[in-house]
Amino acid sequence: MAAVTEPATTMIAERLEALVNRDTLRIAICGSVDDGKSTLLGRLLAEAGMIPEDRLAQMVRDSRKHGTQGGAPDYALLLDGLEAEREQGITIDVAWRYFGTDKRAFIVADCPGHAQYTRNMASGASNAELGIVLVDARAGVQTQTRRHVAILSMFGVQRVLFAVNKLDLIEYDPARYAEIERECAQLARTLGIAHGDAIPVSALNADNLVASSPRTPWYAGPPLLSYLEEVPLERRGEAAFAMPVQWVNRPDHSFRGYVGSIAAGRVATGDEVIVMPSGQRSRIARVIGGDGDLKSAQADQAVTLTLADQIDVSRGDVIADAAQPPQVAAQFGCHLLWLDDVALLPGRRYLLKLATRTLGAQVTEIKHRIDPDTQAQLAATRLSANEIGVCNLSLDAEVAYEPYARNRRLGGFILVDRETQATVGCGTLDFGLRRDRNVHWQHLDVDRAARARIKGQQPRCLWFTGLSGAGKSTIANLVERRLHAEGFHTIILDGDNIRHGLNRDLGFTDADRVENIRRVAEVAKLMLDAGLIVLVSFISPFRAERDMARALFNDGEFMEVFVDAPLDVCEQRDVKGLYAKARAGQIANFTGIGSPYEPPENPEVHLHSGSEGAADSAKRVIEALGL
Amino acid sequence: MTGTAAFQTHLDRLEAESIRILRETVAECRKPVLLYSIGKDSSVLLHLLLKAFYPARPPLPLLHVNTTWKFREMIEFRDRIARETGVELIEYINREGIGKTDPLNDPSRHTYVMKTQALRQALADHGFDAAIGGARRDEDPARAKERVISLRGAGQRWEPRKQRPEPWSLFNTRLAGDETLRVFPLSDWTELDVWLYIRRENIPVVPLYFAAERPVIERKGALLVYDDDRMPLNDGEVPQPRRVRFRTLGCWPLTAAVESTASNLDEIIDEMLETRVSERAGRIIDHDPSDSMERKKREGYF
Ligand SMILES: Nc1nc2c(ncn2[C@@H]2O[C@H](COP(=O)(O)OP(=O)(O)O)[C@@H](O)[C@H]2O)c(=O)[nH]1
Numbered sequence: 001m002a003a004v005t006e007p008a009t010t011m012i013a014e015r016l017e018a019l020v021n022r023d024t025l026r027i028a029i030c031g032s033v034d035d036g037k038s039t040l041l042g043r044l045l046a047e048a049g050m051i052p053e054d055r056l057a058q059m060v061r062d063s064r065k066h067g068t069q070g071g072a073p074d075y076a077l078l079l080d081g082l083e084a085e086r087e088q089g090i091t092i093d094v095a096w097r098y099f100g101t102d103k104r105a106f107i108v109a110d111c112p113g114h115a116q117y118t119r120n121m122a123s124g125a126s127n128a129e130l131g132i133v134l135v136d137a138r139a140g141v142q143t144q145t146r147r148h149v150a151i152l153s154m155f156g157v158q159r160v161l162f163a164v165n166k167l168d169l170i171e172y173d174p175a176r177y178a179e180i181e182r183e184c185a186q187l188a189r190t191l192g193i194a195h196g197d198a199i200p201v202s203a204l205n206a207d208n209l210v211a212s213s214p215r216t217p218w219y220a221g222p223p224l225l226s227y228l229e230e231v232p233l234e235r236r237g238e239a240a241f242a243m244p245v246q247w248v249n250r251p252d253h254s255f256r257g258y259v260g261s262i263a264a265g266r267v268a269t270g271d272e273v274i275v276m277p278s279g280q281r282s283r284i285a286r287v288i289g290g291d292g293d294l295k296s297a298q299a300d301q302a303v304t305l306t307l308a309d310q311i312d313v314s315r316g317d318v319i320a321d322a323a324q325p326p327q328v329a330a331q332f333g334c335h336l337l338w339l340d341d342v343a344l345l346p347g348r349r350y351l352l353k354l355a356t357r358t359l360g361a362q363v364t365e366i367k368h369r370i371d372p373d374t375q376a377q378l379a380a381t382r383l384s385a386n387e388i389g390v391c392n393l394s395l396d397a398e399v400a401y402e403p404y405a406r407n408r409r410l411g412g413f414i415l416v417d418r419e420t421q422a423t424v425g426c427g428t429l430d431f432g433l434r435r436d437r438n439v440h441w442q443h444l445d446v447d448r449a450a451r452a453r454i455k456g457q458q459p460r461c462l463w464f465t466g467l468s469g470a471g472k473s474t475i476a477n478l479v480e481r482r483l484h485a486e487g488f489h490t491i492i493l494d495g496d497n498i499r500h501g502l503n504r505d506l507g508f509t510d511a512d513r514v515e516n517i518r519r520v521a522e523v524a525k526l527m528l529d530a531g532l533i534v535l536v537s538f539i540s541p542f543r544a545e546r547d548m549a550r551a552l553f554n555d556g557e558f559m560e561v562f563v564d565a566p567l568d569v570c571e572q573r574d575v576k577g578l579y580a581k582a583r584a585g586q587i588a589n590f591t592g593i594g595s596p597y598e599p600p601e602n603p604e605v606h607l608h609s610g611s612e613g614a615a616d617s618a619k620r621v622i623e624a625l626g627l
Numbered sequence: 628m629t630g631t632a633a634f635q636t637h638l639d640r641l642e643a644e645s646i647r648i649l650r651e652t653v654a655e656c657r658k659p660v661l662l663y664s665i666g667k668d669s670s671v672l673l674h675l676l677l678k679a680f681y682p683a684r685p686p687l688p689l690l691h692v693n694t695t696w697k698f699r700e701m702i703e704f705r706d707r708i709a710r711e712t713g714v715e716l717i718e719y720i721n722r723e724g725i726g727k728t729d730p731l732n733d734p735s736r737h738t739y740v741m742k743t744q745a746l747r748q749a750l751a752d753h754g755f756d757a758a759i760g761g762a763r764r765d766e767d768p769a770r771a772k773e774r775v776i777s778l779r780g781a782g783q784r785w786e787p788r789k790q791r792p793e794p795w796s797l798f799n800t801r802l803a804g805d806e807t808l809r810v811f812p813l814s815d816w817t818e819l820d821v822w823l824y825i826r827r828e829n830i831p832v833v834p835l836y837f838a839a840e841r842p843v844i845e846r847k848g849a850l851l852v853y854d855d856d857r858m859p860l861n862d863g864e865v866p867q868p869r870r871v872r873f874r875t876l877g878c879w880p881l882t883a884a885v886e887s888t889a890s891n892l893d894e895i896i897d898e899m900l901e902t903r904v905s906e907r908a909g910r911i912i913d914h915d916p917s918d919s920m921e922r923k924k925r926e927g928y929f
Pocket of ligand 1: 031032033034035036037038039040068069076113165166167168169201202203204205
């Protein structure tokens with residue numbers, strides 16, 4: 001091994017020290033199809049010496065097969081990924097690129113150009129510190145350019161670099177470039193971008209990518225790579241401390257640490273903190289890093305905190321500077337970008353994830369939709385994929401937050417569909433709505449549909465009928481447990497229980513049996529009006545009564561579930577000892593013995609509970625529900 | 628106390644973000660596991676895992692899918708690391724494949740049965756709903772669009788169209804039906820980042836990464852280090868001592884070594900900055916069409 005003092009070794013060590021200490025710039029790059037984004041990126045990486053030689057060779061080979069340059073090297077091919085997109089010649093998703101110099105490492109979100117892929121820009125723009133927007137020098141600022149800048153702006157990107165490409169095709173004309181540069185600056189200003197810069201390039205000829213081009217002597221600024229190395233970074237170190245609790249680390253009774261990544265500010269031992277939204281206060285006892293205690297830590301750092309007092313803190317809470325806690329609200333004005341092919345409907349229930357908190361949410365009102373090209377406000381009752389709306393949002397509980405413009409981590413959220421579990425929307429909290437200002441509630445008439453909507457479900461009546469001991473209650477209970485676990489609101493009306501209360505005055509004569517069923521059916525109907533899924537578990541032996549119950553409900557709401565076990569099986573089980581008593585003559589009119597059971601003719605679900613397990617039966621009921 | 632370390636470098640940020648991803652997985656998933664493949668990326672991943680839950684021990688096990696053709700030094704290293712860290716290590720071998728597949732004659736089938744299929748079985752047998760792996764996006768163009776948290780449908784298949792957007796790195800870990808997750812905390816790391824971090828943190832790695840004299844045979848231009856006598860030698864083939872090292876580690880008959888004198892971390896990094904050949908070039912199995920990674924991914928390989 002070479003001695004440390006040898007010059008070559010020292011040079012390596014110095015270079016590595018520089019690399020270890022470099023910082024990061026997160027970039028989102030976007031452009032319309034054919035503006036030359038792929039060529040630009042590929043060429044930049046190649047010129048900067050970032051592409052491994054075997055991959056360059058592969059690109060040269062591929063250029064002969066699928067290149068657009070008549071067999072000459074097509075640098076855009078360096079970036080192609082999926083077979084499908086290569087075949088179709090389109091880019092369907094954000095692709096992540098990594099490169100760096102001794103000064104800085106770059107994480108590049110390469111965003112697709114097509115209008116219908118606006119949603120894919122969200123992931124790229126959401127974390128970006130710099131946006132690069134491609135502009136074709138022949139065309140200047142286009143509708144698409146405007147759209148890209150608008151989305152960057154919505155996601156809080158404060159700095160945009162316009163890469164005016166294909167300068168070779170306008171003969172490197174300074175006057176035309178100056179005109180486009182003015183248009184770009186104007187666009188940035190109107191869309192609220194704090195810093196808008198421009199740079200003249202030709203991806204094809206590598207002008208102003210890594211070195212200043214002799215063909216643009218009139219351009220005084222840095223080449224692209226130098227610009228990226230030198231552009232100032234904005235950090236969130238100055239704000240008040242806030243950390244969403246990600247997990248409670250409790251390996252044993254002696255230790256309870258609150259684990260999380262700091263969303264803003266700095267924290268040090270001894271700091272007074274408040275836990276939001278509960279408002280409990282304490283002091284920081286320890287700030288723990290990856291392998292020992294720290295005196296303090298700052299934004300973006302992943303730490304474990306312990307508090308001086310034993311208070312109740314769980315995942316989703318925010319530990320914050322006691323003097324400047326984040327705000328708390330349950331209703332918000334927000335911007336929302338819809339991602340799913342199934343449109344957003346106001347009043348529908350979704351799950352919302354904000355930092356580490358997940359809870360039920362609904363959009364109560366779409367105030368307007370934003371035309372992505374003109375920024376005009378359009379009326380809207382729904383949001384389709386790729387559409388952006390300004391909305392009011394209502395959460396199931398209060399949460400701690402910051403307006404997105406102040407903090408991305410505490411103001412950016414996603415919406416998740418409860419059924420498919422897909423991520424269907426993303427948005428930015430603009431401001432909290434105080435309850436008394438909250439006029440939108442009056443927009444919704446509180447009717448049956450509204451009550452059901454707030455629960456995110458279709459109300460139903462599941463009518464379990466069958467002999468005593470057939471398994472009605474067992475199966476109904478299993479079904480309810482499953483539904484409950486999936487977030488549905490349910491209630492069970494069980495024969496035995498109702499007879500102890502509401503129907504205490506009724507016996508087992510035919511007339512009383514009819515009244516028994518009538519009352520239960522009416523109660524079930526009221527509960528359906530309240531939006532619930534009602535599981536009725538009654539022997540209900542007579543066809544006529546069951547039909548009477550069915551008649552109270554709308555089509556599709558009532559499901560008759562025949563829990564069918566042969567009499568001898570039920571009698572053998574005799575869980576409650578009733579069959580024995582009936583056989584001994586101690587119970588008159590017992591169904592199956594002293595009184596008939598009329599099996600349903602066309603039940604929606606027919607369960608063979610004599611042979612099939614209760615769990616399987618329950619599963620079949622849930623499938624039949626089709627929720 | 629280590630005081631107020633300046634937190635601002637690229638490596639600091641990569642580290643913090645990876646730790647956040649590991650913690651989020653543990654906080655939200657029912658039964659996560661960390662896929663430990665003994666290589667440098669796994670070493671980094673394990674190091675991050677220990678940091679993420681310090682001062683407690685990580686609340687999840689490691690899973691090593693052993694193809695039975697790993698270098699002996701890898702297995703020794705694995706067992707030592709498991710002992711030293713005290714993290715539970717589960718080894719899974721697809722017993723049905725032993726003796727029936729041969730990496731020498733049919734490498735694709737060997738990889739499919741002993742790696743892809745074995746991994747699927749191991750995850751299903753243990754009921755893991757999230758498998759954390761050390762794959763990076765910069766490894767291969769087919770990975771450039773992979774999510775940090777990747778959704779796998781029935782049979783652990785990867786469906787490009789069902790992948791969830793991840794704005795603000797807000798991960799949606801909710802599952803429907805028989806879906807599972809693959810979690811890639813090192814998504815944003817490059818090969819260079821990995822080595823710089825190993826250097827900064829003094830993370831132990833398998834000695835095979837460092838150049839040393841090893842018994843080498845040359846076949847079709849690839850340098851193979853002869854690790855045990857399961858490989859029949861061709862006529863006139865005699866392992867020759869040569870100074871070589873590995874950039875990537877896998878099954879020994881499928882991983883080519885490179886001639887090198889780089890015997891410490893600084894020299895390795897310097898060599899990497901100078902030579903500029905992608906690390907997958909050393910994986911014999913990836914040498915067929917350039918789309919092979921994507922196809923394997925659809926089948927459930929990483
Ligand atoms: N003349 C000229 N053509 C360019 C330049 N940059 C890209 N192109 C061409 O424009 C077309 C589209 O480029 P590509 O990079 O695929 O565009 P993308 O859709 O934005 O990724 C290709 O035929 C490129 O060769 C440039 O600077 N000058």
